[in-house]
Amino acid sequence: MAEPLIRLQQVTKSFGPVDVLKGVDFEAYAGKVTALVGDNGAGKSTLIKGLSGVQPYDGGVVSFEGREVHLTNPRQASSLGIEVVYQDLALCENLDIVQNMFLGREELKQGTLDEAAMEFSAIKALQSLSVRTVKSVRQKVSSLSGGQRQTVAIGRTVLRNAKLVILDEPTAALGVAQTEQVLNLVRRLADNGLGVIIISHNLADVFQVCDYISVLYLGNMVARLETVKTTRDEVVAYITGTKVLEGVNE
Amino acid sequence: MNSQSLGSGHEGSLRDQIGAYFQRLRTGEMGALPAVVALVLLAVLFSALSPYFLTKLNFANLFVQAAELATLAIALVFVLLLAEIDLSAGVTAGVGMAIFTILNQKLGLDPFISIVAGLAFGALVGSTLGFFVAKIGVPSFVVSLGFFLAFQGLQLIMLGDGGIFRVDVPFIKSLMNDNLPGWAGWAFLGIMLAVSAFLSLWDRARRRNAGLVNRPISLMFIKLATIAVLGGIAIGILNENRSVSIIDISGVPIVVPVVIGILFVGTFVLDRTKFGRHLYAVGGNPEAARRSGIKVAKVRITAFIVCSTLAVFSGLLHASRIGSVESTAGRTIVLSGVAAAVVGGVSLFGGRGRLVHAVIGALVIAIIDNGLGLIGLPAGINFLVTGGVLTAAATVDALSRKRSSGSIVRT
Numbered sequence: 001m002a003e004p005l006i007r008l009q010q011v012t013k014s015f016g017p018v019d020v021l022k023g024v025d026f027e028a029y030a031g032k033v034t035a036l037v038g039d040n041g042a043g044k045s046t047l048i049k050g051l052s053g054v055q056p057y058d059g060g061v062v063s064f065e066g067r068e069v070h071l072t073n074p075r076q077a078s079s080l081g082i083e084v085v086y087q088d089l090a091l092c093e094n095l096d097i098v099q100n101m102f103l104g105r106e107e108l109k110q111g112t113l114d115e116a117a118m119e120f121s122a123i124k125a126l127q128s129l130s131v132r133t134v135k136s137v138r139q140k141v142s143s144l145s146g147g148q149r150q151t152v153a154i155g156r157t158v159l160r161n162a163k164l165v166i167l168d169e170p171t172a173a174l175g176v177a178q179t180e181q182v183l184n185l186v187r188r189l190a191d192n193g194l195g196v197i198i199i200s201h202n203l204a205d206v207f208q209v210c211d212y213i214s215v216l217y218l219g220n221m222v223a224r225l226e227t228v229k230t231t232r233d234e235v236v237a238y239i240t241g242t243k244v245l246e247g248v249n250e
Numbered sequence: 251m252n253s254q255s256l257g258s259g260h261e262g263s264l265r266d267q268i269g270a271y272f273q274r275l276r277t278g279e280m281g282a283l284p285a286v287v288a289l290v291l292l293a294v295l296f297s298a299l300s301p302y303f304l305t306k307l308n309f310a311n312l313f314v315q316a317a318e319l320a321t322l323a324i325a326l327v328f329v330l331l332l333a334e335i336d337l338s339a340g341v342t343a344g345v346g347m348a349i350f351t352i353l354n355q356k357l358g359l360d361p362f363i364s365i366v367a368g369l370a371f372g373a374l375v376g377s378t379l380g381f382f383v384a385k386i387g388v389p390s391f392v393v394s395l396g397f398f399l400a401f402q403g404l405q406l407i408m409l410g411d412g413g414i415f416r417v418d419v420p421f422i423k424s425l426m427n428d429n430l431p432g433w434a435g436w437a438f439l440g441i442m443l444a445v446s447a448f449l450s451l452w453d454r455a456r457r458r459n460a461g462l463v464n465r466p467i468s469l470m471f472i473k474l475a476t477i478a479v480l481g482g483i484a485i486g487i488l489n490e491n492r493s494v495s496i497i498d499i500s501g502v503p504i505v506v507p508v509v510i511g512i513l514f515v516g517t518f519v520l521d522r523t524k525f526g527r528h529l530y531a532v533g534g535n536p537e538a539a540r541r542s543g544i545k546v547a548k549v550r551i552t553a554f555i556v557c558s559t560l561a562v563f564s565g566l567l568h569a570s571r572i573g574s575v576e577s578t579a580g581r582t583i584v585l586s587g588v589a590a591a592v593v594g595g596v597s598l599f600g601g602r603g604r605l606v607h608a609v610i611g612a613l614v615i616a617i618i619d620n621g622l623g624l625i626g627l628p629a630g631i632n633f634l635v636t637g638g639v640l641t642a643a644a645t646v647d648a649l650s651r652k653r654s655s656g657s658i659v660r661t
């Protein structure tokens with residue numbers, strides 16, 4: 001197995017007396033989709049916030065591309081190539097797709113916005129994901145469906161040259177057809193060589209698109225499974241705590 | 251839907267482009283269209299009701315009457331785009347002009363320096379308002395209401411109760427009272443056409459160099475022809491003698507190119523600079539803007555500075571028109587300014603609207619004002635009508651916002 005794109009070793013995080021992450025090991029690979037599952041309160045969001053630099057870990061070792069890194073703020077995580085697509089997407093509905101994809105990183109030429117260059121790059125990024133559901137990249141986001149908005153948010157991470165894309169519940173608010181679109185997109189990200197981590201409650205989605213499944217249970221990583229070698233029942237058992245990995249202390 | 255390639259809305263023939271325009275109208279992105287229609291209807295109505303409405307003199311008066319309102323409305327758009335408001339803009343202009351008068355007349359300073367001091371006061375007010383709104387989190391409605399009251403007091407203290415000071419500086423008086431020579435009007439139209447053509451060609455060149463499709467060039471010619479025809483008619487009329495006495499009065503009022511210049515520079519900033527883009531972003535979704543690394547507070551404060559400074563300039567236009575600075579100036583105009591912007595199609599919910607909307611809206615309000623005056627209705631009616639129009643426009647704004655967010659789920 002190749003070296004992981006990102007590797008967490010024994011990371012911990014506490015809020016006052018509450019230990020939310022109790023020494024978690026986790027890894028994700030370039031070109032692979034890794035699911036992070038677990039019941040509410042298991043610590044998934046906390047784990048992700050550490051990776052994105054929003055809420056640094058208290059202890060443990062984080063290695064990115066084999067080198068130890070200290071993720072202390074979002075800008076720094078982003079400059080390493082770690083991008084998060086939050087559940088609420090954070091798009092401006094009054095702006096169009098290109099404008100949203102370049103928000104905060106507008107390209108300038110002769111001191112003015114270089115709309116042509118930005119449009120070109122946006123189209124290329126979306127094409128690299130084989131996006132077919134969007135008619136015009138100059139559509140306002142207010143006119144887009146939930147799935148199309150996800151597409152824009154994911155496309156934005158590609159534009160930012162992400163190496164690791166983390167998606168928080170990307171399909172939670174979507175219908176069947178749109179879920180399918182977004183899952184295809186997620187797969188395509190990985191096929192393009194990016195590492196993808198996806199938080200999901202929907203095991204059908206997870207089994208459809210993920211290569212690995214990591215299960216958090218009350219702040220402990222209780223399982224790391226290869227999708228092809230496991231079953232839904234087994235994953236559910238880990239999530240609910242009826243099955244516990246040997247050697248993990250409660 | 252085309253499954254082959256991702257478009258950008260620039261593809262297709264002229265026909266497709268026009269179709270796309272009507273499609274946008276249907277989805278509630280009507281922009282300034284309702285205001286333009288209202289403008290035409292009002293003009294027809296008042297022409298029928300008053301023989302004085304459709305005269306050359308009144309035509310010129312309309313522009314002058316709309317000028318200060320248009321400038322104030324342009325100023326307000328910068329904060330309205332953030333879903334904020336500045337109720338103190340009018341009296342900020344009043345205090346700015348009081349500063350001008352005191353420096354210029356009482357202390358004998360150079361008029362130009364005195365104006366700059368007034369504008370600097372505007373910038374200071376804007377940064378203070380912006381600080382309260384962006385850093386402390388006081389609603390702009392409340393802070394600016396506080397400033398609105400306080401500055402009325404400041405005006406009285408500075409100029410005295412009932413204080414009126416004549417403005418005798420020639421170049422200030424000529425802003426609203428003098429006209430360009432005939433040739434200069436045509437030259438100005440030529441410059442507008444040239445600049446407009448240059449910007450279109452510049453954009454087209456950039457797109458071509460990036461390997462992108464351009465809209466049919468006929469669209470550019472249609473746009474230029476529209477400017478040429480409408481501008482040509484207006485200048486043709488303005489260049490004729492409109493005097494009712496023996497002294498010849500003709501030419502484009504000087505204030506017209508001034509306001510159009512402000513409109514042009516402001517639009518350039520909003521459409522083509524980072525600040526403009528960030529302003530719309532913060533107005534649309536502040537949290538998204540913040541997460542994208544935009545310095546939201548800085549954008550907000552800058553918008554308030556632009557608003558208050560431009561407001562002081564509109565105060566200068568007012569002083570130029572009436573020829574004096576009064577201790578009560580600017581109390582009522584701010585609501586007309588907001589009305590103008592909203593009537594023109596600027597959303598009170600932030601993130602939607604353009605400066606040209608404010609100018610068109612100002613023309614609507616000015617026509618109502620002017621027409622009702624000519625018919626000879628009491629001033630009370632004027633307030634009622636303007637208030638009604640504002641309420642109607644705000645309702646349209648709210649409904650079209652509902653409509654565009656109601657159409658989210660469309661696969």
Ligand SMILES: Nc1ncnc2c1ncn2[C@@H]1O[C@H](COP(=O)(O)OP(=O)(O)O)[C@@H](O)[C@H]1O
Pocket residue numbers: 015018020038039040041042043044045046047
């Ligand atoms: N900022 C915080 N302060 C205190 N407790 C927190 C904070 N963030 C998360 N927690 C706690 O940490 C635990 C894990 O939360 P979270 O990471 O959001 O879980 P998940 O995303 O898996 O549902 C929960 O018990 C939650 O209450």
Ligand SMILES: [Mg+2]
Pocket residue numbers: 044045
């Ligand atoms: Mg969570």
